[in-house]
Every structure is written in structure tokens, then in C-alpha cells.
Amino acid sequence: MSEIQQITSVVRRKKYKTKKKPVYDVIIIGGCVTGVSTALLLQKAGLNVALLEYSKIGFLTSGSYTTHLNAYYDALNNDIVQQLDFDSLKLYAEAGKDALKLIESNIAAYNIECEFTPAESYVFSVTKSQEPVLDNIVAVGELVGTGAKYTEKSPFKIPYTKIAAISGQSTLHAVKYISALLAEFKNLGGYVLERCRVLKIEQENNIQLVYSSRGKLQCRKILYTPQTSRILNLKPFRFIPYVHYTVAARLDKNSNTAIAYDAAQPCHRFIAYEKDGDHMLAVRGEDHRVVKGKRREVYFHRLEQKIINHFNAEEIIAKWSYVYYKTDKGLPHIGAIQGTDRYISAGYNPDGMILASLGSLIISGLILNGHSKYENLFPAKADKMTPSQMGRLDEISF
Ligand SMILES: Cc1cc2nc3c(=O)[nH]c(=O)nc-3n(C[C@H](O)[C@H](O)[C@H](O)COP(=O)(O)OP(=O)(O)OC[C@H]3O[C@@H](n4cnc5c(N)ncnc54)[C@H](O)[C@@H]3O)c2cc1C
Structure with missing residues (x-):
């Protein structure tokens, strides 16, 4: 027994x-x-x-908007990449894939209708100073097999200096x-x-x-x-509280669906998806430690500007922030x-x-x-x- x-x-x-x-x-x-x-x-x-x-x-x-599944999780975060030796990094990459596999196998085994959709995904540098981070992501991706490759194609009109296609991204209704x-x-x-x-x-x-x-x-x-x-x-x-911001918009019907990150630390995410025939966009980021006196409007405004400048948005439909807790x-x-x-x-x-x-x-x-x-x-x-x-x-x- x-x-x-x-x-x-x-x-x-x-x-x-x-x-x-x-x-x-x-x-x-x-x-x-x-x-x-x-x-x-x-x-x-x-x-x-x-x-x-x-x-x-x-x-x-989130029960109202799509949830982004990122099998890279924080592999895009330079600090983490630098903390781990090669074997740990490989295991880290494998762990992300296994977690995604668990979700996929649950969806298949229990026939779950949860809007699970694999997504075409990219990571790009907006400035020359972001390029070393992007180079690192691609180099690490090659080493540990997470699949990041330079490309010339971008799904969005956001200006970039370099861009790479990445794998292991999807969305679902959590x-x-x-x-x-x-x-x-x-x-x-x-x-x-x-x-x-x-x-x-x-x-x-x-x-x-x-x-x-x-x-x-x-x-x-x-x-x-x-x-x-x-x-x-x-x-x-010890856990340290951080705030993460999102602004959601409805886009023009001809807009592309894809996910892209910039190589800022922490990054901004652009998640464009279709829901019930509508083209939606969630722009996320501007994370910072929770401290007194920070004005939420400033961060929402920055995200909103990215939507206005780079997308054909019909309307901004929601804004929210939530607190998450990180270790040292x-x-x-x-x-x-x-x-x-x-x-x-x-x-x-x-x-x-x-x-x-x-x-x-x-x-x-x-x-x-x-x-x-x-x-x-x-x-x-x-x-x-x-x-x-x-x-x-x-x-x-x-
Ligand atoms: C609006 C929003 C959007 C998000 N979008 C994404 C996304 O796109 N992609 C992504 O990967 N993640 C996203 N997240 C984060 C993700 O949802 C969370 O990381 C995830 O929910 C963590 O789940 P958890 O079970 O580990 O912990 P929690 O969600 O913290 O759940 C813990 C539970 O414990 C309960 N609890 C607390 N104290 C007690 C107690 N004393 N007794 C009994 N119960 C207690 C709480 O009520 C809570 O339900 C989002 C989160 C929010 C809020």
C-alpha cells in the first residue's frame, strides 16, 4: 500500500x-x-x-477581460535571468511550458469552454537602450529553447528598433x-x-x-x-506590494490580434484579441512599488497615450489596477x-x-x-x- x-x-x-x-x-x-x-x-x-x-x-x-497566459512568465525579466545559472534557467523555461501544458491538458480532459486561444507574440525594443534586454531574451530563448527569434514583422504600429517573435503565449477566461x-x-x-x-x-x-x-x-x-x-x-x-495597471479599449474591426511586449523593465504588454466579434485591446504595465502619494491617474494616462498614439481605438472601455506581491x-x-x-x-x-x-x-x-x-x-x-x-x-x- x-x-x-x-x-x-x-x-x-x-x-x-x-x-x-x-x-x-x-x-x-x-x-x-x-x-x-x-x-x-x-x-x-x-x-x-x-x-x-x-x-x-x-x-x-479577472472575470470580465481576457487573461494572458505567458509561458515565459518572468523569463523576460532581466533580474531573474541574471540570478539563475544555465541549468536553473533551462529548468525555469521547462517549468513554464509544463504549467501551460497543465492548463491545456485540463481544458482537453474536462472539455472546458474558457476561450483558450494561442496567440502570435512578439517582444520589441522601443529605444537603443532597451536593445540589450531584447538581445538577452533572444539569447536566453535560444539557449533554453523557449523560442525567440528576430523578425522584421510587427503586428502593431508601435515604433521599434528591434523585434523578435516568441512562443508560448495565449489567452483565456480565467x-x-x-x-x-x-x-x-x-x-x-x-x-x-x-x-x-x-x-x-x-x-x-x-x-x-x-x-x-x-x-x-x-x-x-x-x-x-x-x-x-x-x-x-x-x-x-517577505513580500513587497506592487501595482499593475491596465487600460482596455475597443479597436477598429480591421485591427490585428496578437500579443507584444516592449523590453522596458518592467515591460508594457499589448494584448489585442477578439471577443464576441469585437476587437479588444488591453495595454498593461507601469508597475511600481506601492508607496503613498503615487497618483493612479498618471499611470493610466501613460497607458492611454500608447493606445491613442499607436492603435485605431474606437473607445476606452475600462481601466483597472491591482496589487500583486513579489519576493525580494x-x-x-x-x-x-x-x-x-x-x-x-x-x-x-x-x-x-x-x-x-x-x-x-x-x-x-x-x-x-x-x-x-x-x-x-x-x-x-x-x-x-x-x-x-x-x-x-x-x-x-x-
Ligand atoms: C483584474 C486582474 C487581472 C489579471 N490578469 C492576469 C493576466 O492577464 N495574466 C495572469 O497570468 N495573471 C493575471 N492576474 C493575476 C492572477 O489572476 C493572480 O495571480 C491569480 O489569481 C493568483 O491566484 P492565487 O490562487 O494564487 O491567489 P489569489 O488570487 O490571491 O487567491 C487567494 C484566495 O485566498 C482567499 N483568502 C485570503 N485570505 C483568506 C483567509 N484568511 N481564509 C480563507 N481564504 C482566504 C482570497 O479570498 C482569494 O480568493 C490578474 C489579476 C487581476 C485581479
């Missing part, structure tokens, strides 16, 4: 004989893409999983995707509690006691997925929290959908098999973790 079979059979026997509340194999805190995707992988493998969500499942992602995974999880007997705020966690021997606004639950392992600061007082992990080094923490039965997958960048899917692959590998091919890429190990800091892992407030 495998380790997992042993765990589940013990749980089920106990449940049957005593009629006590179940001891879940895993409780997942947070029902957005990381939580739902991991819950499904674990439940499908035979574990008994409970998914606890403070609000409604999937409410922290909420439709998450809802379909959730339905499969429930079909397999997975337990979901919405409007359930996790307040405190304690440990008694090997059992974790999860105190929530909807009562006490018990489990053997816990996964934290919230990306919000309110739950990220998981000291000693820009790489998320995904893995087991040192010396505990608790796991974390957090600290993503604006390419959170891919990182969340990757997180669900890594965490389910660790829980089910005790290892993951990518476990060392995103260490959930804090540099210096003292016993008192470990105590802080229980302190969750929302």
Missing part, C-alpha cells in the same frame, strides 16, 4: 467508525487558481481535500477555467467552503487544527495560497515551509496564472510523491527562521 493509500484509508476508516468530523488529508486556504488547481490534482490522486475560501471562488482574478476545475473537484467528492475566513491554525501532534469563521476543521497538511498582504504575514517570508528576489516561494506540514505558493508577478498552475504542479508533487522536479527553483525556505518566527506561521488575520 502506498503512502497516500495509507493516509486516505486511515481517514476513511475513522470517518466511518466514529462519525466524527473528517480529518482532511489537505486543507487549502484560498480558492483562486492555485487553490482550485491543486485541490483537483490532489483529490484526483485519492486524497481527501477541503478548499476554504474567504469570499467566492475565483473572485480575485473565471470560466477556474469554475470548471471547481466543478470537477466537487464531482470527485472534494469539499468546498465559501465565505469561510481562516482565522488561526494550531498543531496537535500530527493534526493541524484550522479555526475559521465557519468552525473548526482538522487536517494533516495545509497549503496557503492567498497572494494578499492580509494573509502574507507568514513571517519570515522576484522569484515566488513555492514549496514546503521548512520543518512543517505546511506548504506555500505565493509571491507571483502579473503572470500569476502560469505561476499558480506551476505552483499546483510543484505542491501536488511534493505532497503526493515527496518531491518535485522544480522544487529547488522557488524555495519556500526562509533564510533565517527562528523558533519564534515559526510561531508566527499560525498568525493569520484577514
